[in-house]
Structures are given as structure tokens and as C-alpha cells.
Amino acid sequence: MAKIAYLLLCHKDPDAVIAQARRLTSQGDFISIHFDRRAHAADFARIRSELQDNPNVAFARERLRCGWGAWSLVAATLAALEAAVEDFPRATHFYLLSGDCMPIKSAAYCHAFLDSAPVDYIEGHDFFESDWIKTGFKEERLIYRHPFNERTQKRLFYLTYEAQKRLGVTRTVPADLRVMIGSQWWCLRRSTVEALLAFCRARRDVMRFFRTTWIPDETFFQTLVRHLVPKAEIRNRTPTFLVFSDYGMPVTFYNDHFDLLLGQEYLFARKISSDAMELKKRLGEVYAEDRTEFAMTGEGRRVHAYLTERGRVGRRFAPRFWERDASLGAGRELMILICKKWHVAKRLAARIQAEAGIPAVGYLFNEVEEGFPDLGGIETTLTKRHRHRRALLRLLMDHFDTDRLVICVDPSDLALIEDFAADRCETRILELECGFSDAYLRGHAARMGLAAPDASDETFARLAPTLRADIAFEHQAIREAGLAAVGQLREGMPPEAWSDAVAKFLAIDAETAGRVLEIPYLFSD
Structure with missing residues (x-):
């Protein structure tokens, strides 16, 4: 039977991290946690203290300061992955999660789902030929070096970009790689993970390339898995349900989305509101159940698109979130x-x-x-x-x-x-x-x-x-x-x-x- 090592990338809410670790390990699985070094040290100390007696919990050997769109997110994932591979030799699958994720199926269903086919679940589309990137930089992500973070070092980010563009200083993608792009969230088999980590140790040129690529968490694993694993052993999809708005923002789920989420053909969902305590409680209860049968319709994205369009033409069936919740939280x-x-x-x-x-x-x-x-x-x-x-x-x-x-x-x-x-x-x-x-x-x-x-x-x-x-x-x-x-x-x-x-x-x-x-x-x- 599948044994899952969850890789949890998180940076806030120690109570939720502790609860998630206990929930996921209660069914015999494992969890490896990377808690952002930018977060309060006291929060991390509390997480370690609360989970120190749980043998199914590991921590990344190195805590990194993570930034959106930066290599640090990939490095943090690799750190959690390496700890999981070393500490959990019985783990057959490695599933990447964020602190905002929650299971939308039972553990029994997740195990049966992963046992049903010897494949990896990771989304990947040709970087240059697909239309996965809707707006903004495309080839600029790869052909220019991006040593600075666009969010926290905006002036330096665009200064170095413009300088390279003006001077015609570009670089080429490693010749043996076909760059792919897709969702950050995946689930990989142990054989794939071991091959990937070995590749990282052997190919320092590839590591240097991605280290200065912009938003590498959407390209690094997606590219290397398809370089190392036969196409027939890859399911081109993420196992985590997520919806993006027209503005590129991830949609947040609340208490009234319970039935919608259970009906999706995914194992987890992102992202769950930190205030949706009832939803978290109900999903946690589902995860602990023995059932493996769920009635799935898979209509989540269509429903969201439909309701969004009603708002555009002035026909709204629910209040806007700023009318519903007048607090930052x-x-x-x-x-x-x-x-x-x-x-x-x-x-x-x-x-x-x-x-x-x-x-x-x-x-x-x-x-x-x-x-x-x-x-x-x-x-x-x-x-x-x-x-x-x-x-x-x-x-x-x-x-x-x-x-x-x-x-x-x-x-x-x-x-x-x-x-x-x-x-x-x-x-x-x-x-x-x-x-x-x-x-x-x-x-x-x-x-x-x-x-x-x-x-x-x-x-x-x-x-x-x-x-x-x-x-x-x-x-x-x-x-x-x-x-x-x-x-x-x-x-x-x-x-x-x-x-x-x-x-x-x-x-x-x-x-x-x-x-x-x-x-x-x-x-x-």
C-alpha cells in the first residue's frame, strides 16, 4: 500500500501546521516540514516542541528565507524532500503541499488512488509552445539571469533585466533539456525523487541555470521529471485542486465550499481560508474516514467561472467578500x-x-x-x-x-x-x-x-x-x-x-x- 511523505511548505499559523502534521500522520503517513526562516523563531520553536515526539515528522535540515518567484522556493522544497527521503525509507510517494492546503478525500482514498497506477502526478506543458503563461514575461524568464527578487528588490530586478536586454546579454537553455511549465504542486514516486536528487547532485550546470530563472517553482520539477521519467509514467495534472481568478490570484475557499470541494477529482485543495475553521474541521473528519467512494462531478472551475461572469454583468447571488467580511483577519x-x-x-x-x-x-x-x-x-x-x-x-x-x-x-x-x-x-x-x-x-x-x-x-x-x-x-x-x-x-x-x-x-x-x-x-x- 502507498505510504505518503507529505512535504509541507509553510510560513505562518503554527497551530494550523501542528494540526496538519498530526492529521496527516495519524493515518500512518509521514510529513517533512519546511518553515520559512522569515517567520518568527518562536513559532518554529513551538512547532518543533509540539511535534518532537512524533516519529513520522521530520524537518528540513536547513531553513531558508523564501520569496515568491525566487529560487528559494525550489531550494526549500528540495530541503524538505531530502529530509523525507532520508528519514522515511518506507515512503513510496512524496506529495508537495502548502500551509493553506487541506485534504478533500479520505486517507484511504488517497492511498488507493496512488496504488491504482505506477505514475507521477505533475503538470507540465511546453514552455515556449503552450499558452500556460497568459501575460507578462515568457522567454525572458529563461534567457536572462534574475539574481534579484521582483517582489522585494523590484528596482534591482528591473535594472539588471534592462541592462541585459540593452547589452544583448542572453543565455541558452541547457541543450539536453526541454523546458516545461505547470503547477507548483505535485506527487512523485520514490524512484522519481531519488533519480531527481541524483540528477541535482550531478548536473551543477542545470542547478546554476534554474537558480537565476524567474519563478523556477513552475519550471524546475516540471522539466526534470519529464527529462528523467518516460512519458507513459506521468499523468499531466496536479493532484491538488486550485482555481485562479482572471487576475492570476488564487481563489480562496470558505466554509460553504465543503460540498463543492468533495466533488472534485483531486486529493487536496488550495487555498483554504485561515478563518474557515468549520471547513477545516469537516475536511479533517473526512480524511480520517475509511470510505473510498466519493461522488465526483469535477465542476468546480466551471462554477467559479459562471458566478464570476454573473458579477460582471451585475447579477450577483452572494455579497462581495468585502461586504461579507469587514476584517483583515x-x-x-x-x-x-x-x-x-x-x-x-x-x-x-x-x-x-x-x-x-x-x-x-x-x-x-x-x-x-x-x-x-x-x-x-x-x-x-x-x-x-x-x-x-x-x-x-x-x-x-x-x-x-x-x-x-x-x-x-x-x-x-x-x-x-x-x-x-x-x-x-x-x-x-x-x-x-x-x-x-x-x-x-x-x-x-x-x-x-x-x-x-x-x-x-x-x-x-x-x-x-x-x-x-x-x-x-x-x-x-x-x-x-x-x-x-x-x-x-x-x-x-x-x-x-x-x-x-x-x-x-x-x-x-x-x-x-x-x-x-x-x-x-x-x-x-
Whole structure:
């Protein structure tokens, strides 16, 4: 009978990870866990402590800092795979899962399904000839080197890309490989996995190639499996049910999707909402059942497409999710930088993203920035952003595949700040208190339309006291609002105080906070 070693890639919610490990191993299978190194160390320590007495649980020997679209996701998968191969010699299959996945069939069904045919389940389509990539980069993913992460190091990512493009510096795909592309989620037999790991050790040229390929988790395993395994022994499909919206965002499943999910011809589903506790409980009970018969219709994607189209023509049979759930959700962290000088907050936000790996955006409720991701239309105007503020942040977190987000807010937006502070998510606030020279206030008055840039000294002298008082009043109102978790970073403070404030704000260690603050010009105009 099949014995499955599940490979779990996760970065949050230690309670869910512990529950998943216990659920999957309770039926005699195994699990190898890679917990993102960017996550809190205390969360990982708790997972290890809770699972240390379970012989069917292993951990990747190396924890990596993972980033969307980066090689680190493949490296983390390989680390979990190597640990599983070494620790679980009885495992016949290796099944890749994320922390958002849940079984939609019983363990008995999964074992019977895998025993029914000696094949691997992994999606793969010809990279160049198929239309699997709908928009954006295609051959650019392969022919150029991408040493930087597009999400966290956007400027360097596009700078190196443009430089290679301008200079005509390209590379060729390893001659003996036909690059394939498909879903990240797969289930492979032990013989395939052992051959794949041996290939990785022998072909350093291939490893170097994929290490600087953009989004390699969609091409690495898909290419190598078809290089190593006869076509007849591969089923060109993922064993995990997932649906993508027209905007390339994974659809999230909630409590009322139970019957829909059980009817799909898959073993697991992704991604399940962290708030769908009833759905998780019911699916966990199904997994423990002995039954191997399920009535399957396989209509999930068609139903989603149908309901989506009804929304487009104004005929909706259920409320939008921002009407249904007015919260960012428990377990998520929103960190708000408050500063009157927008360039100062943006500098710090950029450093946070680069050094701490936490996605950060600028004054999204004050200015329509260029390069903002397409989130289905609610991001197009400031009016829409304010109206659907929580929906906007939820979509941003899903876009960045994170539960932690940094945003910048002007101190005049006290109502917005109070609204987010009252959310069920964990909200932390850091005030950046700047000095305001006469030159800055002149520019500020011009931006507000109070005075022309070349206004006389006499005109400016009448405005300056009021401008200073307004700024002081805004900060005072924030302090008197009784908001929890408010820290200050004042211009002129000693560096040690800066580091402590940033470490508490981001919940990171002092060393990382120090790297974030390696910007001597932070408050410069």
C-alpha cells in the first residue's frame, strides 16, 4: 500500500501546521516540514516542541528565507524532500503541499488512488509552445539571469533585466533539456525523487541555470521529471485542486465550499481560508474516514467561472467578500508608518522590504502610485481604495503571499488609522517625527495650494505658524486617540533608540533592525 511523505511548505499559523502534521500522520503517513526562516523563531520553536515526539515528522535540515518567484522556493522544497527521503525509507510517494492546503478525500482514498497506477502526478506543458503563461514575461524568464527578487528588490530586478536586454546579454537553455511549465504542486514516486536528487547532485550546470530563472517553482520539477521519467509514467495534472481568478490570484475557499470541494477529482485543495475553521474541521473528519467512494462531478472551475461572469454583468447571488467580511483577519499583521514627510516614510518602507523581507507599500490612500499591482479594479482610484480599504489590504496580502504588510499613512488620516487599529488583525503603529525647516514648509504650502512657490516672505511668515501648529496637532491627536502599540522614531534620537523602536514595530531581531536603519539620510529633505 502507498505510504505518503507529505512535504509541507509553510510560513505562518503554527497551530494550523501542528494540526496538519498530526492529521496527516495519524493515518500512518509521514510529513517533512519546511518553515520559512522569515517567520518568527518562536513559532518554529513551538512547532518543533509540539511535534518532537512524533516519529513520522521530520524537518528540513536547513531553513531558508523564501520569496515568491525566487529560487528559494525550489531550494526549500528540495530541503524538505531530502529530509523525507532520508528519514522515511518506507515512503513510496512524496506529495508537495502548502500551509493553506487541506485534504478533500479520505486517507484511504488517497492511498488507493496512488496504488491504482505506477505514475507521477505533475503538470507540465511546453514552455515556449503552450499558452500556460497568459501575460507578462515568457522567454525572458529563461534567457536572462534574475539574481534579484521582483517582489522585494523590484528596482534591482528591473535594472539588471534592462541592462541585459540593452547589452544583448542572453543565455541558452541547457541543450539536453526541454523546458516545461505547470503547477507548483505535485506527487512523485520514490524512484522519481531519488533519480531527481541524483540528477541535482550531478548536473551543477542545470542547478546554476534554474537558480537565476524567474519563478523556477513552475519550471524546475516540471522539466526534470519529464527529462528523467518516460512519458507513459506521468499523468499531466496536479493532484491538488486550485482555481485562479482572471487576475492570476488564487481563489480562496470558505466554509460553504465543503460540498463543492468533495466533488472534485483531486486529493487536496488550495487555498483554504485561515478563518474557515468549520471547513477545516469537516475536511479533517473526512480524511480520517475509511470510505473510498466519493461522488465526483469535477465542476468546480466551471462554477467559479459562471458566478464570476454573473458579477460582471451585475447579477450577483452572494455579497462581495468585502461586504461579507469587514476584517483583515485574525493572525495577520498590519504595520503603519505615520509621517508627514512622505519621502521619509517611503525610504524606511523600502529598507524594511529589502532587509526584513516584509512587503511594504507607500501612501496608497493618499496617492495613486505607479507600478501598483492589478487587484481587479478597486485599486484604480483613491475613492475606491478608501471605500474598500480592508478588501484592498487583503488583496495586497494575497498578492504578496504574506500575512504581514507595511503601509504609509499621513498623520492627517486619523480616522483611517483608528479604523485599522480597531481591526481583528494585529496592528502596530510607528510615528516618524521630523523637523520642519522653512524651506520644507514653503513647499508644503505650495503643494496644498495655500501659497505660490515664489510667495513673498511676508505671505509665508503669516502661514508658517499655522502650518507648524497643524502638523503638531495631527501628531498630538494620534497620541491622544489611545491607540495601542504606538512607537516613535524622532529625528535626533540616539541610534540605539531607533533600533529598539523598529525592532518592536516589525517584531524582528535587533540585528535585522540595525540593517533596516543603515540609512544616514533617512530624515534628509
